[in-house]
Amino acid sequence: MSLVNIIIDGVSLRADAQSTILDAAQQAGIHIPSLCHHPDYSVRAVCRVCMVESNGKPVPACATTVSEGMSVKTKGARIEGLRKTSLELILSHHPMECQHCARNGVSEVADLSDEMCGYCRFCDCVKDGVCELQELAKEMNVTFGDFTWTERREAADESTPSIIKDPNKCILCRRCVDACGKQQGIHAWSIAGRGEEARIEPAFGMALSQSNCVQCGQCVRDCPTGALSPKQQADDLFVITDNKDTTVIAWLHPNFLPEFSKLGEYGELDITEQHIVAGLHRVGIDIVWQGADIALTALRDVMGELESSKEDTRTLVGYSDYAAKTLSARLAPEGRLSRSLSAQQQFGRLAKGAWAKSNQKDPGRIYAIALTASLSGKAEAECNDSCGVDLALTPIEVRRLFYRRGADLSLLAPEAFDLETKAASLPALQPKERGVTELTRNGDGKIAVAQGLEHAQKLLDEVNEGTSEYDLIYLSALPGEGIDIRAVM
Amino acid sequence: MKEFRVALRNAGNIDPHSLESYVAAGGYQALDMARAMNPETLIGEIERSGRLRGRGGAGFNTGSKWKGAFKTPADQKYIVCNADEGEPGTYKDRAILENDPHTVLEGMAIGAYAIGASEAIIYCRAEYPHVAGLLRDAIAQAKEKLMPVSFSVCVGAGAYICGEETALLNSLEGLRGEPRLKPPYPTVAGLNGMPTVINNVETFASIPVIVEKGAWWYSSIGSVEYTGTKIFTLSGDVVNRGYFEVPGNTLIRELIYDFGGGVADGRQLKAVQVGGNSGAFITPEQLDTPFNLDALAEIGASIGSGSLFVLDDTRDMSEIALQTTRFFRDESCGKCTACREGVRRMSEYLERFQNCCAQEEDIGRILSLGEYMKAASFCPLGQSVPVPVLSAINYFRSDFEQRIEAKEVALYVTC
Numbered sequence: 001m002s003l004v005n006i007i008i009d010g011v012s013l014r015a016d017a018q019s020t021i022l023d024a025a026q027q028a029g030i031h032i033p034s035l036c037h038h039p040d041y042s043v044r045a046v047c048r049v050c051m052v053e054s055n056g057k058p059v060p061a062c063a064t065t066v067s068e069g070m071s072v073k074t075k076g077a078r079i080e081g082l083r084k085t086s087l088e089l090i091l092s093h094h095p096m097e098c099q100h101c102a103r104n105g106v107s108e109v110a111d112l113s114d115e116m117c118g119y120c121r122f123c124d125c126v127k128d129g130v131c132e133l134q135e136l137a138k139e140m141n142v143t144f145g146d147f148t149w150t151e152r153r154e155a156a157d158e159s160t161p162s163i164i165k166d167p168n169k170c171i172l173c174r175r176c177v178d179a180c181g182k183q184q185g186i187h188a189w190s191i192a193g194r195g196e197e198a199r200i201e202p203a204f205g206m207a208l209s210q211s212n213c214v215q216c217g218q219c220v221r222d223c224p225t226g227a228l229s230p231k232q233q234a235d236d237l238f239v240i241t242d243n244k245d246t247t248v249i250a251w252l253h254p255n256f257l258p259e260f261s262k263l264g265e266y267g268e269l270d271i272t273e274q275h276i277v278a279g280l281h282r283v284g285i286d287i288v289w290q291g292a293d294i295a296l297t298a299l300r301d302v303m304g305e306l307e308s309s310k311e312d313t314r315t316l317v318g319y320s321d322y323a324a325k326t327l328s329a330r331l332a333p334e335g336r337l338s339r340s341l342s343a344q345q346q347f348g349r350l351a352k353g354a355w356a357k358s359n360q361k362d363p364g365r366i367y368a369i370a371l372t373a374s375l376s377g378k379a380e381a382e383c384n385d386s387c388g389v390d391l392a393l394t395p396i397e398v399r400r401l402f403y404r405r406g407a408d409l410s411l412l413a414p415e416a417f418d419l420e421t422k423a424a425s426l427p428a429l430q431p432k433e434r435g436v437t438e439l440t441r442n443g444d445g446k447i448a449v450a451q452g453l454e455h456a457q458k459l460l461d462e463v464n465e466g467t468s469e470y471d472l473i474y475l476s477a478l479p480g481e482g483i484d485i486r487a488v489m
Numbered sequence: 490m491k492e493f494r495v496a497l498r499n500a501g502n503i504d505p506h507s508l509e510s511y512v513a514a515g516g517y518q519a520l521d522m523a524r525a526m527n528p529e530t531l532i533g534e535i536e537r538s539g540r541l542r543g544r545g546g547a548g549f550n551t552g553s554k555w556k557g558a559f560k561t562p563a564d565q566k567y568i569v570c571n572a573d574e575g576e577p578g579t580y581k582d583r584a585i586l587e588n589d590p591h592t593v594l595e596g597m598a599i600g601a602y603a604i605g606a607s608e609a610i611i612y613c614r615a616e617y618p619h620v621a622g623l624l625r626d627a628i629a630q631a632k633e634k635l636m637p638v639s640f641s642v643c644v645g646a647g648a649y650i651c652g653e654e655t656a657l658l659n660s661l662e663g664l665r666g667e668p669r670l671k672p673p674y675p676t677v678a679g680l681n682g683m684p685t686v687i688n689n690v691e692t693f694a695s696i697p698v699i700v701e702k703g704a705w706w707y708s709s710i711g712s713v714e715y716t717g718t719k720i721f722t723l724s725g726d727v728v729n730r731g732y733f734e735v736p737g738n739t740l741i742r743e744l745i746y747d748f749g750g751g752v753a754d755g756r757q758l759k760a761v762q763v764g765g766n767s768g769a770f771i772t773p774e775q776l777d778t779p780f781n782l783d784a785l786a787e788i789g790a791s792i793g794s795g796s797l798f799v800l801d802d803t804r805d806m807s808e809i810a811l812q813t814t815r816f817f818r819d820e821s822c823g824k825c826t827a828c829r830e831g832v833r834r835m836s837e838y839l840e841r842f843q844n845c846c847a848q849e850e851d852i853g854r855i856l857s858l859g860e861y862m863k864a865a866s867f868c869p870l871g872q873s874v875p876v877p878v879l880s881a882i883n884y885f886r887s888d889f890e891q892r893i894e895a896k897e898v899a900l901y902v903t904c
Contacts, residue, residue: 043670045670048826048865048866065672082864085857085858085865086865089826089827089831092830092834148837171826172823193823194820194822195818195823195829195832195833196829196830196832198822198823198824198829
């Protein structure tokens with residue numbers, strides 16, 4: 001690694017010769033606002049928000065590599081003016097519901113403080129409070145400036161049970177295209193049209209449900225605005241919870257807390273699962289189950305399946321989530337797909353079966369709600385094979401749910417689960433890294449765990465070609481969302 | 490005044506459909522001469538003494554470009570001819586290709602030999618289907634002469650942006666026609682990630698002559714920093730609309746009055762847009778500027794594609810500025826915020842002047858948006874959108890101000 005000397009805002013630094021101005025500044029603790037940039041993806045430099053002056057010339061910080069003797073200015077009227085104009089141009093073409101609050105009559109972003117907004121957060125945009133564009137607008141104190149605000153009225157794509165695309169909120173940063181194509185290898189999103197008609201959509205303008213989308217949720221996770229969001233089902237939950245004669249059981253998947261505790265102001269609180277339980281009790285959920293036991297049962301079932309087909313030399317295809325299952329069902333050879341129930345299905349079956357029986361409840365009046373960070377859980381809850389799970393809710397929805405029902409986690413005392421996991425220590429989640437991990441079992445059995453759908457497709461291709469050397473391939477759509485399979489080995 | 494034809498030397502003298510006719514006029518001799526040379530000597534000849542600067546608009550030294558690709562080690566290199574002549578009012582490449590396709594093939598073959606490319610591709614504008622056909626015939630006829638370089642013709646899909654070299658590469662690769670991040674430059678990582686030289690039709694057409702007659706001969710023509718000849722195309726309110734090839738030290742006044750025969754219908758000249766739709770307007774007082782890159786840059790204009798769009802005194806510059814901006818609004822690829830959203834706002838502002846709803850502040854808004862687009866756009870398309878608009882306001886501000894006054898009159902009348 002060779003180092004070069006650069007000056008940022010008068011401060012002399014040594015930076016890696018390969019790094020960009022944005023990276024170098026970040027390491028030195030100098031903040032440069034950026035929008036389309038995402039560390040996981042290659043540089044696109046399309047939003048023009050991170051403009052800085054390098055040797056007197058305006059350049060995008062995300063796309064400019066540092067060089068010896070480079071002098072960078074990140075502040076100043078001219079450069080900040082450029083950044084503001086970029087943002088104004090985006091905002092002049094973006095729905096304004098997060099900046100004009102009907103309840104308190106505020107129409108300037110400068111007036112929108114957390115205290116004022118804390119009342120309700122019922123704003124129509126799902127991403128209100130966790131939106132990168134909104135955050136930048138606040139930081140730079142920008143609305144649409146002198147430009148005439150132009151409304152966009154394009155129809156949303158609501159064709160899938162889990163992902164909603166609102167084209168009016170799209171800023172064409174292209175993260176979703178990279179997420180779907182480069183990272184997951186699915187290629188459902190593409191850019192169509194040119195100039196002001198440029199838009200993100202599946203090939204040939206098809207609905208998302210007709211494309212090869214498997215609803216893994218990677219694009220939703222990376223979308224900086226409300227253009228791609230999980231389908232909001234809070235109202236469906238209220239219909240259930242507001243009904244007196246029902247028993248509502250929620251199951252908290254172990255992957256829920258890490259995602260939830262990152263959202264907005266929760267990042268500053270020390271949120272535990274027990275806080276969430278307290279919140280859930282406030283919004284009308286009667287019983288909350290801790291997730292690990294059921295998740296482990298699902299893993300044990302897959303291992304059991306592998307055990308029982310020991311004579312079979314072919315590869316068994318297991319999956320940790322519904323997106324990976326959808327992809328495997330499409331690509332895996334006949335009869336090799338694991339028949340074990342997923343964790344979420346196990347939960348539905350248990351709640352409406354054994355639990356209902358032992359507690360003498362009518363399964364028809366029990367509602368099973370899965371709380372999971374994996375977006376494909378929503379699709380699984382909607383499919384024919386949901387095994388009784390009525391709803392799956394994602395962290396963003398639960399956060400808004402808490403606001404709507406006045407459950408303030410900073411004030412609530414933690415409450416215990418109604419059904420705790422028996423295991424002494426909770427099993428670890430999968431590591432966040434993408435790729436294929438090889439594991440050995442009982443000395444000779446070989447297992448491969450794929451994290452990320454691109455790697456899953458590679459393993460599936462091997463199975464199809466007959467070159468796979470594994471007894472089991474265990475596929476996971478998004479890294480860090482499933483339980484580490486080593487917990488049952 | 491007489492023309493000085495280099496790139497167009499065979500136009501009208503030979504049959505463009507016949508290889509024999511081109512060979513009889515001395516064709517493909519330069520290729521043999523070049524192949525007898527060491528590639529480094531050949532590039533040096535074009536780089537140092539010839540000072541041939543790219544005729545596409547940017548004016549980059551052709552020899553330096555070739556040297557960059559020559560020095561980059563790779564298994565496969567490409568030479569690409571940019572025949573995506575999308576600039577409004579420009580038809581010089583068409584003139585060359587229609588009259589003498591072989592000279593371009595020869596120039597490309599010389600370039601291919603110089604950098605060590607085995608594949609040559611001509612990216613032809615979709616609106617020139619007959620040219621694409623003519624080129625394919627020419628390639629088939631000259632196959633033996635061009636060996637071992639394999640030639641092909643690729644037809645675009647009607648996007649102006651694909652005349653930008655990296656967008657052109659994207660288009661050749663079957664991707665969306667959008668500019669790429671530079672660096673890496675195409676000479677290092679171009680088509681399919683391999684070193685690629687992209688030159689304009691006119692540049693390639695000049696190469697055989699330089700090789701044949703020597704660099705010193707070529708550098709004696711034109712101005713010191715912009716040697717050789719340049720084809721210009723006349724359009725707009727001028728008597729003779731057409732293409733002419735002249736040395737680079739010819740004055741713009743001579744181009745319009747001697748070659749063009751002056752302004753049509755005996756009217757007065759108001760402005761000239763130099764270099765295509767993205768070029769700046771110049772005033773009658775600036776006509777004594779030589780027609781070359783540096784001289785034009787000094788007065789804030791650029792030679793661009795070499796077109797001259799002549800406007801007489803009946804034209805309203807606020808209308809012309811809107812026209813140029815509308816073109817870009819159609820042709821912006823939509824990749825970066827600055828161009829996609831900027832050009833749309835720019836044309837909205839300019840439309841106000843036509844709809845009698847412009848305010849005094851709108852001129853200031855246009856100026857500041859223009860400065861923003863120049864500084865923040867991803868590629869030359871977005872950066873050049875404000876150029877004609879800003880120069881129109883700079884020199885013909887009264888045309889805009891009249892429109893603001895017209896609004897007051899209109900309101901008065903309706904009241």
